[in-house]
Amino acid sequence: MxxxxxxxxxxxxFVLLAGWVLWPPRAVYWSALxxxxxxxxxxxxxxxxxVGLGFAVGVLRGVAIRPFVAGALLAYGSGMLAIEVVVRPESPVHLLxxxxxxxxxxxxAVLGSHIG
Incomplete structure (x- = not known):
């Protein structure tokens, strides 16, 4: 337990931090690329x-998939709620x-945990 x-x-x-680092709200540094x-x-x-970040975590940490996915889904939900409250986006594209x-x-992470 x-x-x-x-x-x-x-x-x-992990998912909350990785999502914020890879695609930070209001500061999408990928636009220049x-x-x-x-x-x-x-x-x-x-x-x-x-995928590479998830794979590395799966190999290096050997995550238990079901609890990891549950946490990932919680991160998605809490992250989207935070974006709605703080950023107040005009379209729902951030959800996608x-x-x-x-x-x-x-x-x-699933691939990495099966290989590692």
């Missing part, structure tokens, strides 16, 4: 970085972008 709570908390903290290589390629790069990041991070 204690390990489950620890893994859930780790999943929450998108002007050079285009938005689609930039999104692919950010997704690949997210962060949802895609969540999928990449979790997918990478």
């Amino acid at each position: 204690h390990r489950t709570l620890r893994e859930t908390g780790f999943g929450w903290a 998108a002007e050079i290589v285009g938005a689609p390629l930039t999104l692919v790069l950010v997704g690949a970085l997210a 972008l962060y949802g895609a990041l969540l999928g990449c991070l979790v997918g990478g």
Whole structure:
């Protein structure tokens, strides 16, 4: 039980921090790269970085998948709530972008934990 709570908390903290670092609200530093290589390629790069981060965590930490995913989903929910309250975006596109990041991070962690 204690390990489950620890893994859930780790999943929450990891996904919340990784999402904020990879795509910070109001300060999307990827826009400069998108002007050079285009938005689609930039999104692919950010997704690949997210998969890589998740993979590294899966290999290095050997996460327990179910509690990690539970924490990741909690991170998504709390992060989206924080963005709604603090940033007050005009469109719901952030739900899709962060949802895609969540999928990449979790997918990478699942792959990494099975390989590592």
